[in-house]
Amino acid sequence: MRRHSTCQPAEHALHRRTFLGGLFGGAAATLTLGGVSLAGEVPAASDLRRQQKRALFIWLAGGASQFEMWDPKPGRETGGPFRTIPTAVSGYRVCELMPHLAARMNQLAVVRSLNTQISEHGQAADLMSTGWPKEPALEHPELGVVLAKELALEGSLLPDYVSLFATTEGRRRPATGFLSRRHSPLLLEESLQPRNIDLPAGLTAEQHAGREELRASLSSRFAEQRAGGELVQGYNEAYARVRGLMRSDELFDLAREPAAAKDRYGRTPFGQHCLLARRLLEAGVPMVKVARGFWDSHHDNFESHRELVPDFDRVLSVLLDDLHERGLLDSTLVIVLSEFGRTPKINEDVGRDHYADAWSCAFAGCGIRGGTVYGQTDEEGVKVVEGEATAGDVAATIFRAVGIDPARHYQVGPRPVPLAKEDAKPIKAILA
Amino acid sequence: MRRQRVAGGIHYFWTGTIAAALWWCGSPSWASADDPPAVARPESLAAEIDRRLEAHWQAQGIAPAAPADDATIYRRLMLDLTGRIPTRVEWEAWLADKTPADERYRQALRQILDGPEFPLYWGAVLDEIVQGTAAGSPDFIDYLRRSLREGKRWDAVFRELLIGPWKTDESKPAARFLEVRAKDLDRLTTDTTRVFFGVDVSCARCHDHPLVDDWKQDHYYGMASFFNRTTGGKGNLGEKFEGDVTFKGAGGAQKTAALMFLTGRVIDEPPPEEAQRSKFSRREQLVAVALAEQSLLSRSLVNRLWQQFFGRGLVHPVDQMHSGNPSSVPGLLEWLAGEFAADYDVQRLVAAIVSTKAYRLNSRWDSGSPLPDERHFAAMRLRLLSPRQYALSLLVASGRTDFAPVEARQARAEQLLGAKGVHRAAQYLAAEELAAPLLAQLDPAQDGQSSVAEALYLSNNSAVQALLGREPGTLAARLAETADARQIAESAIGQVYCRPPAADEVERLTNWLKQQEQSSQPADKHRICEQLVWALVTAAEFRFQH
């Protein structure tokens, strides 16, 4: 049974009364929808919008091996056969499978000291992608959903959040949790084209608009003087965004990219997906998630990473270069994260299993101090010896990097819920 | 007690919807002669619920909403009990019925509850409640449907789900609750306590629950202990006779969990050799203690059913029942649960809740005065229809499914076979099949929030456009054959919104129709009628329960 250092009953005392509710009398009734109030504004959000920041979340689904990437242990029993290469950061060496990122290490910040303890795919994915452990009464929104909400430009016709998860294993759909479904991402799964954005056959744009106008006015009129009528507002808003999304269909058309760009990113799926991501970010979509699955190399770990890591290395390097060349890197936070890492012990099928006690993640771009390597694991990579960081710390760091105070909160019914866990601390060393 | 008689033991071996419909059709009755005198009738339960609510409102200084109008009440009732809007024939008959309001309502309610659609729809609703993300197995849903139809007690369903026996074709599907969870002890523990006892103890797995005093690690692992000996999976569930759950307590010490129910009651266990000999089943003990302790099992279901009809449980959230989170109307849940536990008759409970005046309150509210918090149930609130409700209703409104009343000859045949309602059941199952592809694309009802994905789907998906299209017999086709714009508007509103049209909205729609005719060259009347139907079914009045 693992010790959960992140969850101490005393910390919850602050929110205990607010959580249990019903004990506040006389407060003005907040609009409650199933116990959750309409999520309020996070102060200072409007500043962010003016600065037009973006975030790119690269999700390495399945658990990428830190031994074969950011935190190699060459020559040790746990190290495996790959050797290391120097990087642009003096004294820091990475696995030999990442020569391109090694050369660009001054743009990246690496955290080698994650200890998140949960090593089951689903739970760990939820933990890392929300920054919160599972709570019974409250479903936390995925980090991208929060970022999309806070970074989205008012009146933008673009989707706020595009999430690309083309493979099926471990596929997650970013949950909006207690935030409105309005903030659900546009999902690209089987296809790189969003579904249902083409005008239906036989219908002109004028007719399409004409019927929507009728729908909207009927709905608004109906909702007048109705208990719960504010739901209709959200309902209408969903429809109001339809035309904007339909008009952005060109964004998703990779045929519009010159051949040179496509060649540069390469023809692997991850390459094409990152090219699409760059396109979306450049057009102003504030939040993009690209999942690269599936890294769960229980057998034949070294052959698998030999296959996966060079592709990742090459594509991410091209992407960083591309964002930089287009002047976007400073305003785009790039996050590279998995649900956990892999075991130091090499198992009997030459594989590595799940490991959440000591593993790595990486960042680049907006708000990040490139060229930093934070935290350390012991010689065998079994445990963290310096700079231990939790899922909450990662979340807090992400918010800080784009200029959001992680302690700010949403009001969920009677309970104020901070963006990152109360005890989470941004990893200052990697923040610019 | 009301009982359904199953169709004389005749088994039909056909495939398809007729067979499914026949499988459990019976001829129901309110056979009051069988009622044990102690069990309260729905009407008196409803009266007491209303009395308690009124007392509560008085104490809170709340003035409730006015009663809803007739058309609204009928639509609301049909949606909540059968999952669909009424047909034009049905609601016009309802409005034309001159019987005094309360009696008319009681008769309509009885007819629905005795009819085939209630168990068909509510089998699916219970499936979602019980199975959660594992919902959707047709066999399991039909098992629940049969149980409802037969009037099986909820405690009997609970028993059957957890310990069987699963020997007959009818009872085998009940094993599915365990089958999908047997290999995951945490999930089995958490799901059972959430669904059947209204308690989420999962946070107490790692440490005593941080926010709720009631739940310690001992409770979580105590509940897990009822399941830890369960083995197997599909088709081969079993139980060992030894083995304990151990866990690391917050202090770091390794502990062995006691076989403890949520109430703290610890079950005496025989020593291992004896357990083997007497085939001691921990799961059986869970059922026994849950039924003996009673309150959690009864309150949880009452609370969930309350949520189905009012949009919010008496305790909210429905899986957070504990001493620090009481019912928002003091005493109501406890009392109603006690009444329910007299016979665990789900239909009686449903009838009681929907017979209340509170259930028939208006969702209209004059924004001049402050709206009471939803937890007081002083007004009905708008709620998104569930995907199933919306999809079925879409099919009815667009004319894609037929719920025409049974013809005389068919009625006679049904009468002869003692299988009343077969025809309607077959219609329903056919509608369900047509509705299936839409379900995953629609926003779930629970939080009432809308996504752009659904809006895109309904706006642009070609299958949806085709659904609302103009084939013979559909609403769009009928409208297109109607000459007068006013008549088109009136007919459309009636069909889609299940009520008589208001003058100003007929005006509005007529203008819109004229506008569309003028703007498209040449004016394609068919197309315009399709778009009218689209706008009506995607407008809020149709999309929401109100």
Next chain:
Amino acid sequence: MTAFDPQRATLQHKAETPGILFASCYDAASGNYYGAGTDGAVYRLATRAEKPAAEKRWRHHDNYVSALGWLDGTVVSTGYDRQLVWTRAESGEKLRSSEAHDGWVRDLALIPARGQIATVGDDLLVKLWDAGSGEPVKTFDGHAKQTPEGFATAIYALAASADGKLLASGDRIGEVCIWELDSGRLAARLKAPEFYTFDPQKRSRSIGGIRALLFLPDGRLAIGGLGPVSNVDGFVGPARFEIWDWQNAKMLHRGQDKHHAILDHLEYLPELSLMIGGGGGDAGPFLGFWNLRSEAPLHKAKPKSHIHHFVFDAASPRILAAGHAGFQIWTFTGEEEKKP
């Protein structure tokens, strides 16, 4: 050769070594069995001793050892350190070490008829060396440089025909090249793509490859690995070998078992028409015996550890195996080793 009953295969003895042994070779004269793997060291098992124990002999590789060969008192070894090393077995003296490939060296084959050694490496080349001097003789280049999906590939297996005329090299994507050693030309290319599974839908990556190759005395070629994989996170496919008439690019026979495992090594006993395959995977370690009359094995033994390489010692008869956690000795008397 003494006849024996595969059904009576019994794990008679285990001798542990650290890590995983990938390679082995046998000195039949002394009964010394050598194994090497993840820690770069070579271990020796004196198999004729009463209770053989693994003895660490030398460490001449700086990374995993991938293959060993016994060459008249010398152990030839290849490693992921790119080196091809000659070591005098008795003394442990390193005789020669040279960089054989630009990348990991994956396998070696001895070609006594030509006094040569062949190696394969991650530069996707097959190289021929003089066994005595270590001088390079020839390079063969014919394998695909990438998988069809554009990812890294490797040549995993190498085998020489007994007459020294042919070399077969097998790679990740299930292709085998047959090289004529005299002329240097590519005599044939076989495609057995089922030995390689790329899953584009669930996981967007691959697993598999031809891990074992063997020329049968009659010139047919045996290929070993695993069949189509349902979950590329693991060796989750049937243990499989195939026998090919490589001249006509025709598969003649398939031996397979539903035990999910990859076959890392094959040995063939022509007098008994018996094919032995060893490996391991999702269903656990594997040691199978086939009689080539049917697809299913005659018998499957249950090793406790994944076997990566083995030799058949006809004298006893027994199987000496090397793999995860060290050495295994299998006999066919049906008697397990008596524990003290």
